[in-house]
Structure formats: structure tokens, C-alpha cells
Amino acid sequence: MTFLCAECGNYTYFKCDVQVYRSVNPGPEGLLIDDVLLEDFNYSDSNVRDELKDNVDYLLKQGAEAMYFDSYSGRYENSLISCARCESKRITPPYSEWTPKKNPKSLEQELMDNKEEFKNLRKEKTYHANTLPVLYKP
């Protein structure tokens, strides 16, 4: 379950407003409106898919923080995605999705393990401070 509608419990069908680019070609018969076809892909299609995915990913990342208080309805709503069944904007990721991440080792342990590699990296690094200043010659 990715999103949940707080009104009707829907977790499958949603709506989202996205921007799509269309190609406008003036011709003798009038304007020809079509998809934007670039060399090897359909830009209009990929634009819709990418923007939809961006919105879904943003809402998943932000969770309840993406909700804002709507003073008209007196409820917390979300501005990006609405329910396709009941048109409600009370869509959030289910809170049960969140779990504390279990990392195999602590950060301190990881830093200690990678200490030698970091030392080698520092040796490879070039410092501008080590180069002598060059006098300006007009």
C-alpha cells in the first residue's frame, strides 16, 4: 500500500495534475497539435510519466508534511494527489509504512572500517595550498 485515502479507504486509484508539452505546427490546413517527437523518444509521453512519478515520490518522501491545513474544509489536505473515487484530497502514505531503519553497523563502526581507504584518498587529493604562488606577469 503506497497511499491511502482517509475518506473512502481507496489505496489504488488516484488523480494528479501534471504538465505535458504538445507540439504546435502551423500548416496550410491550420494548426497541427501533436506529441513532441524528438530523435528517439516521445517527449510528451515521458514528460507525463516523469512528472507523475516525481509527484508520487515527493509525497512518499514528505509523508504527512506534504499536507496543508485547508481553512475552508477545516481539514489537512494534500495539494498534489487526490482520490479518483471520492475526489478527496486527504491522501497520505499509511503511517504503518514507516519503520526505523535497521542498519547492519553503526556509523562510527563504518567510519573506522573505512579509515584506511579514506587515508589513501587524502593522499591522492591535490591541494591548491601545496602549489607555490605564481607572480603575475603582465
Next chain:
Amino acid sequence: MQIRCQSCTNHKDFLMPLWVRATFKINEDGTLSILHTKQLESIEEKIVDQGKTSYALTCQDCSGDAKVIFNEYAKLDTQSNEKQALEGL
């Protein structure tokens, strides 16, 4: 009707952004399937509005603002009218 780019010489390929409402489904594996798209803006209105309150129509080659000329013969008509008026004098 003619559309011309104000920055380059392109008069054929232009881009118009339009808002659409996509109805989509979240599949079991987390992927998205688009079921339907509904256009929320009118292309005609945006083209008519071009250059007045917005510059939505842009050149596909250089991204410059496009200029829409609805009656390219209007200038010719004016010129011929002026010519006829001068001839009449």
C-alpha cells in the same frame, strides 16, 4: 495565421505546455499505470492569449517566445489601401 519565433527564424515547430489531470493506478509492485488523461486547458485560448498575458508558446529549437500573427495579410491590405489613396489624390 502564422507563428514565428522572435529569437530565431523558426516558423514551424513550437512547444505548448498544457496541464492535464492524470488518473493513475498504483500496482501491487509499486509501479504506476496511467488510466486516463483529461486536458484542463484549452490550446486555442492559450494561443489567442499568447503575447498578451502569457508567453506559453515557445520555439522548439531555441526556447524563445513565439509571436502569433492571426492575419498576415492585414499589413498588405493597409499598404494597398494607402497606395490606392495616394493614387486617388
